[in-house]
Amino acid sequence: MKQTALSELGEFGLIDRLKEKLSAGNASTVRGIGDDCAVLAKNEHEYTLVSTDLLMEGIHFDLMYSPLKHLGYKAAMVNISDIYAMNGTPEHLTVSIAVSAKFTVEALEQLYEGINLACSRCGVDVVGGDTSSSVTGLAISITAIGSVAKTAVAYRSGAQENDLICVSGDLGASYMGLQILQREKHVFAQAGAQPKLAGYEYVLQRHLKPEARKDIIEQLKIAGITPTSMIDVSDGLSSELLHLCTQSKMGCKVYEEKIPISADVATVCKEFDITPLIAALHGGEDYELLFTVPLKDYNVVKKIPSVHAIGSVSARSAGAVLVSKAGEQIALQAQGWKQF
Amino acid sequence: MKQTALSELGEFGLIDRLKEKLSAGNASTVRGIGDDCAVLAKNEHEYTLVSTDLLMEGIHFDLMYSPLKHLGYKAAMVNISDIYAMNGTPEHLTVSIAVSAKFTVEALEQLYEGINLACSRCGVDVVGGDTSSSVTGLAISITAIGSVAKTAVAYRSGAQENDLICVSGDLGASYMGLQILQREKHVFAQAGAQPKLAGYEYVLQRHLKPEARKDIIEQLKIAGITPTSMIDVSDGLSSELLHLCTQSKMGCKVYEEKIPISADVATVCKEFDITPLIAALHGGEDYELLFTVPLKDYNVVKKIPSVHAIGSVSARSAGAVLVSKAGEQIALQAQGWKQF
Numbered sequence: 001m002k003q004t005a006l007s008e009l010g011e012f013g014l015i016d017r018l019k020e021k022l023s024a025g026n027a028s029t030v031r032g033i034g035d036d037c038a039v040l041a042k043n044e045h046e047y048t049l050v051s052t053d054l055l056m057e058g059i060h061f062d063l064m065y066s067p068l069k070h071l072g073y074k075a076a077m078v079n080i081s082d083i084y085a086m087n088g089t090p091e092h093l094t095v096s097i098a099v100s101a102k103f104t105v106e107a108l109e110q111l112y113e114g115i116n117l118a119c120s121r122c123g124v125d126v127v128g129g130d131t132s133s134s135v136t137g138l139a140i141s142i143t144a145i146g147s148v149a150k151t152a153v154a155y156r157s158g159a160q161e162n163d164l165i166c167v168s169g170d171l172g173a174s175y176m177g178l179q180i181l182q183r184e185k186h187v188f189a190q191a192g193a194q195p196k197l198a199g200y201e202y203v204l205q206r207h208l209k210p211e212a213r214k215d216i217i218e219q220l221k222i223a224g225i226t227p228t229s230m231i232d233v234s235d236g237l238s239s240e241l242l243h244l245c246t247q248s249k250m251g252c253k254v255y256e257e258k259i260p261i262s263a264d265v266a267t268v269c270k271e272f273d274i275t276p277l278i279a280a281l282h283g284g285e286d287y288e289l290l291f292t293v294p295l296k297d298y299n300v301v302k303k304i305p306s307v308h309a310i311g312s313v314s315a316r317s318a319g320a321v322l323v324s325k326a327g328e329q330i331a332l333q334a335q336g337w338k339q340f
Numbered sequence: 341m342k343q344t345a346l347s348e349l350g351e352f353g354l355i356d357r358l359k360e361k362l363s364a365g366n367a368s369t370v371r372g373i374g375d376d377c378a379v380l381a382k383n384e385h386e387y388t389l390v391s392t393d394l395l396m397e398g399i400h401f402d403l404m405y406s407p408l409k410h411l412g413y414k415a416a417m418v419n420i421s422d423i424y425a426m427n428g429t430p431e432h433l434t435v436s437i438a439v440s441a442k443f444t445v446e447a448l449e450q451l452y453e454g455i456n457l458a459c460s461r462c463g464v465d466v467v468g469g470d471t472s473s474s475v476t477g478l479a480i481s482i483t484a485i486g487s488v489a490k491t492a493v494a495y496r497s498g499a500q501e502n503d504l505i506c507v508s509g510d511l512g513a514s515y516m517g518l519q520i521l522q523r524e525k526h527v528f529a530q531a532g533a534q535p536k537l538a539g540y541e542y543v544l545q546r547h548l549k550p551e552a553r554k555d556i557i558e559q560l561k562i563a564g565i566t567p568t569s570m571i572d573v574s575d576g577l578s579s580e581l582l583h584l585c586t587q588s589k590m591g592c593k594v595y596e597e598k599i600p601i602s603a604d605v606a607t608v609c610k611e612f613d614i615t616p617l618i619a620a621l622h623g624g625e626d627y628e629l630l631f632t633v634p635l636k637d638y639n640v641v642k643k644i645p646s647v648h649a650i651g652s653v654s655a656r657s658a659g660a661v662l663v664s665k666a667g668e669q670i671a672l673q674a675q676g677w678k679q680f
Binding site for chain 2: 028
C-alpha cells in the first residue's frame, strides 16, 4: 500500500483526508468539522458550540519561557476565543493534562490557577477533565463549550459581496514576542546570559498571555450587529482571510495601509529585520477577531473601539488580494502551521 | 514553597487538589467534576453530557501490540461508555491527535477508521478536533458529547439503601488480555519469538477492542428501569463500587460468588497464577456498567441478558464489603490507576 508522508499534505490537507474516513448523519449535528467550532442542536433558540485543542510541549509551548500560570491562561483563552469567533458565549471547559512525574503538585496548581483566571474573566466553569501521566512532555487538551442564539451564529461561510472586512486590535505582536523569547533562550543556552526582556512587555504579553476578545462580541451585540462571517486570527491574517473567502465562495481586497500594527511591533520588527506586514499576515496567535459586516453597518462598527475596517469582500473571481501601499495587488498566500 | 511529588497524592488526590483551584458558578452547570460526565443545561427536557479523555502512548497504549484501527475504536468507545454510564445517548465526538512525523497518512487513516467504526455503531458523529505534531509519542484526546432526559440521568450519587447492585457482562478479561500482550512483547524482545496469541482471543479482544454497553442502556429503557446510580468499570469493580458508595453516602455488600468472571479469564488467570477475583476487582478497563436499581425491580432486571445482581446497598456505617465464598467479610480497597 502507498505510504504518504504527513509533510506531503500539511495540516489542512491532512484534516481533509481524515475527514473522508468519517461518516456523519446525526440530526443534532448542525455544522461539523470546518469552522472555529462545531455547532450542535441545543434548544428552540440556541445552538451548542464546541471547540477543542491539544497542546504539546516542544510544539506549542516551551516551558523554558512559558510560566505555567501563563500557559494555563493561554490554553484556556485560545479555546474560549473559538467560541467568540462564532459570536457565542463560552460557558464550560474541560481540561485534560498528561504530565511526567517530575512535575510537582504545586506546579500543576500554577497551571490550573491560570486556567481558572481565564475562565473567571469569561464566565466559564471548568466542568471536567482527565489527569494522567506522560512518559515524555506535558500535554494539555482543552475543550470549550458555549452557546449562541440561532439568529446570531457567525460562520466562516456567510460573507457577502461588498461586505466590509474588519479586524480587532492589532496583528503580528504575538509572533514578535515569540521571536524575542526564542532569541533570549538561544543567548542563554550559548552564553548563560540572563534574558533581556525589558522594553518588550507588549509583544511578550501578547504571546504569553493573549486575551480572547469578549469585549468585541459584547460591543457588536450592543451595536446590534451580527457579523455575516467571523473567524479568530490563530494562524495569521492571510490564512484566516483565505478561510473566510474559500468557505464563503468569495474574494477579498484588503489594504496594507489599513492593517493595524502597533508601534511596539514595528520597533521589534526593525530589530529582527522582519517586515511588520509579514508578521501581521503570517505570524499568527493574535487571537483577534476577523469578521465581515454589511457595508450599511460601517458607521456603527467604526465607533467600536479597536475595530478596524481593512477592506471589503469581492466576487470570487477577483481572488483574495492585498493592495500594497504602492497600489500593487498581491495575491494572499496561506501559510498556517507547517508542523510536519 | 513546599513542593509535593505527584506520587504522594495519586490520581484521585491530585484531582481533588486541583479542583480547589477552580471556581464555578455558571447557572448552566448542573454537575461539574466528579461523575462519569459533566452535566450541562440543554433544554426543557434534556441535559447535555460531556466526557473527555487524554490517551498517551507509553502510558495508555503500546503501539507494539495495539493496531491503530483498534486503538481508534477503543479511544472512541471508552468515551462513549461514559455517556452511557449517565444513562445517556452519545451524539458527538471531537478527536484531537498529536503525532510525530514518522506516522504516515495511511497509518492515521487506520486510526480514524477505528474511530469511525465505533461512532457508527453508537450513532455518533465526529464534529471537530485538532491535528498537530508531537516531538515524542502519539497523543489522542477525545471528548464525547451526548444528551439524557432530565428524568433519566443516573449519577454516581443516587444509590439508596437496600438497592440491588448490578453489573453487566463479565469482569477481569481486559486485564488478563493485557497480561498476555505484555508477556508476548517481552518474549519477542528477549528471543525474537513470534507472539503466541491463539486461544486467547476473548481476553485480547476485551482489552484491544472493548464495547461500550449501548445494549444495556437500551434494555433498561425498554424495561422501564432508571438506575438510581451508575458508573462504568474503567478502574476495576472495587474502585467503582467505592465511588458509588462515597458519592451516595452509602455502604455496600457484594458477594464473591456473584461476581461474573468468564471461563476464559479463569483459564488465563491460572496460567499467570493470578486469582480471578483480583483481576475482576482491580483489573479495570472492562467498560461494563455497574449500577443500582430499587429492589422492587429485581424481577425485571434479572431478565435482561448479561446483567448480574452482585449484592446490595447498605447503610454507610456498614462500610463497603465483599463477602467471600467462605463467608468472610473483606473491606473493599480502591486501587485505580497508580500512574505517577
